[in-house]
Amino acid sequence: MWVLPAIIALLLPGNALAHSDGLPVGPEDVWHHWTFDPWIVTPMVLAFGLYARGVVRLWASAGLGRGISMPRVASYAAGALVLIVALVSPLDALGDTLLTAHMIQHVLLVAVVPPLLLAGGPGAALPWALPQRTRRAMGRSAGLRLLGRRTAFLLRPLPAAALHGVAMWVWHAPALYEAALRNEAIHTLEHLSFFVTAMLFWQSLVLAARSTATLPAAIAAGFLTMLHGGFLSVLIIFAPRPLYTWYGDRSDLWGLGALADQQLAGLIMGVPTSFVYLFACVALAARFLVPTPPYRMAEQRSPI
Secondary structure, three states: OOHHHHHHHHHOOHHHOOOOOOOOOOOOOHHHOOOOOHHHHHHHHHHHHHHHHHHHHHHHHHOOOOOOOHHHHHHHHHHHHHHHHHHOOOHHHHOOOOHHHHHHHHHHHHHHHHHHHHHOOHHHHHHHHOOHHHHHHHHHOHHHHHHHHHHHHHHOHHHHHHHHHHHHHHHOOHHHHHHHHHOHHHHHHHHHHHHHHHHHHHHHHHHHOOOOOOHHHHHHHHHHHHHHHHHHHHHHHOOOOOOOOOOOOHHHHHOOOHHHHHHHHHHHHHHHHHHHHHHHHHHHHHOOOOOOOHHHHHHOOOOO
């Protein structure tokens, strides 16, 4: 998986490797605008490489498909591919021209990539990716244990959902949203906020699903996230005027008026994510009726 960005870089012409720098992107040149920001690509390559190394070493020790099943690896690979689409493909540059494209990017970052990656069991793969000496040192580190205890509340469903909700609402305020469009560093911070808080949120649901005592909080967190996310999308859809002046008449290049582009973006934000959160709530509720088999519990033992 780590070689995919490198392959794309080798196949594309030189002028295709840069971000659009805020310039409008039309249909005729959209495929010339790939994003290879080292602050984005380097962590992705490192994460994918560590996961692959961990899985290979785990399977070499336990047997093919043991510890982390092949479907889980496929889920992680799908999440990695979608993350590349969101942050490296022309979708990223197109987000400077179409609010709709930018919203698709956000939906992928918060509602598609995190559950796919977490279903791949990265917490089980990571220890196998690290040298044995490093694992032992981390296990003996009092500082890491203290940090884990101090930050454990962030992996509870309701605090994680609240943190994720704050990120979603704050960054969709017109002033901050446009600041992110005008400044690449702020844009990166925006996407990092979305992705990190979404990973915490989805991981909190995974952890809460292990016990019927924590399931109600997880269901409530999923439902509240669906509710406030839907409300935010409704505000965007029914706004009487364009909320983000940055886009101006840029959407005309794609045959959309500014208000139509905003309404479509709001629909994309609200409808797919609502179904994802609803599915998560139903799956969590089903855990009351279908207890987790012991072998599945062992496979999910290590959180991120």
